[in-house]
Amino acid sequence: MRRSTWKKRKSIIMGMICLLLFVQEAPYVSADGKTDAYHYSFWGDAVPAPAAYEATTIITGKKLNTTPMKEPSDMHVTANQHVFVLDSGNGRIIEMDRNFKLVRTIDSFEQEGKEDHFKNPQGLYVTEKGHLLVADSDNHRVVHLDEQGKLVKIVSEPKSDLLKADFQFKPMRIVMDKGERIYVMAEGVFDGFMEFSADGTFSSFIGANRVQVDPVEYLWKRFATREQRSQMVMFTPTEFTNLDMDEEGFIYATSGDRGKDPVKKLNAQGTDILRREGYQTPQGDLLYTQEAGPSRLIDVDVGDSDMYSVLDSSKGRIFTYNGDGYLLHIYGGIGNRLGQFNTPVALERAGDRMLVLDKALGEITVFQTTEYGRTLHEAVRSYYNGDEDQSSVLFAQAAEMNANLEYAYAGIGKALLRQKEYAESAKYFKRSMEPKGYSKAFLLYRKELMREHFSWMMSGIFLAVAAIVTVIIVRRQKRRTTNAGIK
Amino acid sequence: MQASSKELYQYPLHLIFHPFDGYWELKYERNQRNSLLIAFMILVLLVITKILHAQYSGFLINLSNPKYLNSLLEMLYVIIPVLFWCVANWSLTTLMDGEGKFSEIFMSTCFALVPLFLIHFPWIWLSLVISAQETAFYYFSNALAVAWTVYLLFVGNMTVHQYTPAKTVLTMLLTLVAMAFMAFLCLLFFSLVQQIVSFVVTIYQELVLRG
Numbered sequence: 001m002r003r004s005t006w007k008k009r010k011s012i013i014m015g016m017i018c019l020l021l022f023v024q025e026a027p028y029v030s031a032d033g034k035t036d037a038y039h040y041s042f043w044g045d046a047v048p049a050p051a052a053y054e055a056t057t058i059i060t061g062k063k064l065n066t067t068p069m070k071e072p073s074d075m076h077v078t079a080n081q082h083v084f085v086l087d088s089g090n091g092r093i094i095e096m097d098r099n100f101k102l103v104r105t106i107d108s109f110e111q112e113g114k115e116d117h118f119k120n121p122q123g124l125y126v127t128e129k130g131h132l133l134v135a136d137s138d139n140h141r142v143v144h145l146d147e148q149g150k151l152v153k154i155v156s157e158p159k160s161d162l163l164k165a166d167f168q169f170k171p172m173r174i175v176m177d178k179g180e181r182i183y184v185m186a187e188g189v190f191d192g193f194m195e196f197s198a199d200g201t202f203s204s205f206i207g208a209n210r211v212q213v214d215p216v217e218y219l220w221k222r223f224a225t226r227e228q229r230s231q232m233v234m235f236t237p238t239e240f241t242n243l244d245m246d247e248e249g250f251i252y253a254t255s256g257d258r259g260k261d262p263v264k265k266l267n268a269q270g271t272d273i274l275r276r277e278g279y280q281t282p283q284g285d286l287l288y289t290q291e292a293g294p295s296r297l298i299d300v301d302v303g304d305s306d307m308y309s310v311l312d313s314s315k316g317r318i319f320t321y322n323g324d325g326y327l328l329h330i331y332g333g334i335g336n337r338l339g340q341f342n343t344p345v346a347l348e349r350a351g352d353r354m355l356v357l358d359k360a361l362g363e364i365t366v367f368q369t370t371e372y373g374r375t376l377h378e379a380v381r382s383y384y385n386g387d388e389d390q391s392s393v394l395f396a397q398a399a400e401m402n403a404n405l406e407y408a409y410a411g412i413g414k415a416l417l418r419q420k421e422y423a424e425s426a427k428y429f430k431r432s433m434e435p436k437g438y439s440k441a442f443l444l445y446r447k448e449l450m451r452e453h454f455s456w457m458m459s460g461i462f463l464a465v466a467a468i469v470t471v472i473i474v475r476r477q478k479r480r481t482t483n484a485g486i487k
Numbered sequence: 488m489q490a491s492s493k494e495l496y497q498y499p500l501h502l503i504f505h506p507f508d509g510y511w512e513l514k515y516e517r518n519q520r521n522s523l524l525i526a527f528m529i530l531v532l533l534v535i536t537k538i539l540h541a542q543y544s545g546f547l548i549n550l551s552n553p554k555y556l557n558s559l560l561e562m563l564y565v566i567i568p569v570l571f572w573c574v575a576n577w578s579l580t581t582l583m584d585g586e587g588k589f590s591e592i593f594m595s596t597c598f599a600l601v602p603l604f605l606i607h608f609p610w611i612w613l614s615l616v617i618s619a620q621e622t623a624f625y626y627f628s629n630a631l632a633v634a635w636t637v638y639l640l641f642v643g644n645m646t647v648h649q650y651t652p653a654k655t656v657l658t659m660l661l662t663l664v665a666m667a668f669m670a671f672l673c674l675l676f677f678s679l680v681q682q683i684v685s686f687v688v689t690i691y692q693e694l695v696l697r698g
Binding site for chain 1: 546547552554616618619620
């Protein structure tokens with residue numbers, strides 16, 4: 001009796017233990033603790049990776065033989081690798097050459113015979129011709145200077161029906177396209193970027209973020225009374241945090257909140273045309289703790305061959321993606337070591353160096369590509385330029401240095417596919433978790449196999465069918481005779 | 488009566504193609520012990536299918552991370568829903584004058600799962616030789632299997648409880664609600680237990696560290 005109750009109890013306990021497995025909180029995996037380079041796999045796990053960049057030097061005001069930088073907020077590198085830093089706290093622009101030697105500082109310009117200064121400027125852009133555009137935030141204007149530092153024009157307080165009467169123009173970030181149109185990211189503007197035509201008149205907004213609605217909050221709002229609702233936070237679209245322009249004139253933009261797509265590539269109509277074909281959409285860190293929250297992307301830099309990097313201010317990390325949206329590498333971090341930052345604000349590429357501007361420390365960290373980084377970039381570049389053989393060789397090298405770089409295997413697979421090595425190609429595509437390529441290679445491999453073995457396969461099937469039919473006939477015959485015997 | 492090996496597979500196959508006859512036989516004519524045996528076997532086969540599917544099926548259709556494959560959990564993913572369904576259905580139908588006993592409900596449910604096994608099992612291997620375009624067939628047959636199973640569940644419920652079709656549909660929907668309710672209660676219960684356990688553990692640690 002006792003034993004049977006124990007048995008029952010045991011089974012119940014077993015059941016409970018099984019159910020406990022469901023209740024268990026999902027273990028929180030975090031990329032934290034891995035201060036060195038890491039990568040995200042197809043499955044979204046953080047996996048180790050070799051560093052693509054390593055920090056080499058730090059540039060400070062002292063090193064440039066000038067006064068220390070005070071809260072610099074933006075930076076720009078021109079094609080000939082001259083570095084322009086916007087030293088907001090001192091209201092000046094510092095220009096350095098490619099070896100980080102001071103060329104000049106611009107702290108004033110001449111306007112109608114009088115000397116004029118910047119007041120807490122936040123955004124800087126240097127055009128191909130070397131013209132400087134400064135978002136002179138506290139003066140509520142955009143200053144356009146030519147390569148000598150002479151004033152070309154000033155864009156101030158735009159007038160338009162699209163703007164509210166009490167609108168205060170406070171430009172924060174700025175770019176200019178080849179047609180001399182100016183795109184401004186202004187504070188408190190939720191309608192997208194402000195577009196100014198070449199003569200400085202406001203024309204329209206482009207590329208507004210859509211409103212993100214939290215379903216739970218929405219439900220609450222539905223139940224709330226009008227008074228309660230007026231107390232609640234409005235659903236507002238997220239603001240952009242930064243923008244950059246690539247060689248073709250597309251605007252890359254980042255938004256701070258982890259909305260649906262924190263990185264965007266806008267065409268002239270303001271439509272998002274960023275390719276998101278990678279394993280995960282470009283968004284910075286995939287894994288994060290509840291307290292720290294997702295990445296807050298505050299700068300984007302477009303390199304060559306459609307590669308672009310985004311800067312995450314909350315963790316101080318830089319994420320580089322290729323044109324298809326595959327993550328290439330991650331580096332940087334918040335900390336005290338060389339190659340880590342305190343408050344990173346701006347990101348610029350100068351050749352194969354990467355510069356990160358730190359606002360609080362007033363310094364620039366210079367990163368240099370490692371062999372791994374160079375190989376990977378070169379592979380992406382050759383693929384972008386259509387040189388698939390070259391790229392597959394480079395991808396193979398990159399994969400050798402980083403076996404976790406699943407993306408590289410697809411490059412090898414593509415080359416093998418063209419060399420008609422279908423089985424091998426399918427294997428590499430599979431390793432790269434690339435269903436489309438895998439399917440293509442596998443289909444060709446299957447066809448090849450079928451063609452090769454068609455004769456004996458078909459005869460085999462024919463023989464099998466014949467055998468089955470014979471067996472059935474014989475059985476039927478037998479049954480008939482036995483039945484006849486019974487009768 | 489010993490179950491002949493032939494009967495073991497012939498009867499479920501007969502049932503899924505002739506559900507009305509099959510379930511009638513299940514309730515009134517067949518040996519209950521044999522049927523129960525078959526039901527358990529179906530469940531085991533389904534568990535095996537599920538595990539093999541997660542591990543071995545082609546990567547075009549297999550979206551699970553093999554690194555985190557846990558056979559025990561895969562097993563529970565099959566058994567728990569079936570068990571929940573049976574318990575919820577039994578609890579409801581006792582109140583709604585169903586004529587089915589628990590064992591009958593369990594058996595009829597398990598027999599309804601045969602198409603899932605029959606269709607999914609070959610796909611584990613077929614999926615290795617298909618291309619991306621052909622995955623449409625996989626998804627189609629998947630949907631077919633589910634539809635078939637639902638149909639069998641419907642007929643099974645109707646026969647076992649001797650309900651009208653409308654009442655059967657209602658019962659099945661209510662069963663789903665009851666399952667959700669049970670799941671909620673279970674989660675609540677176990678999270679409470681966990682909290683109590685962690686509370687006790689904390690006190691124990693406190694005592695150990697102070698003492």
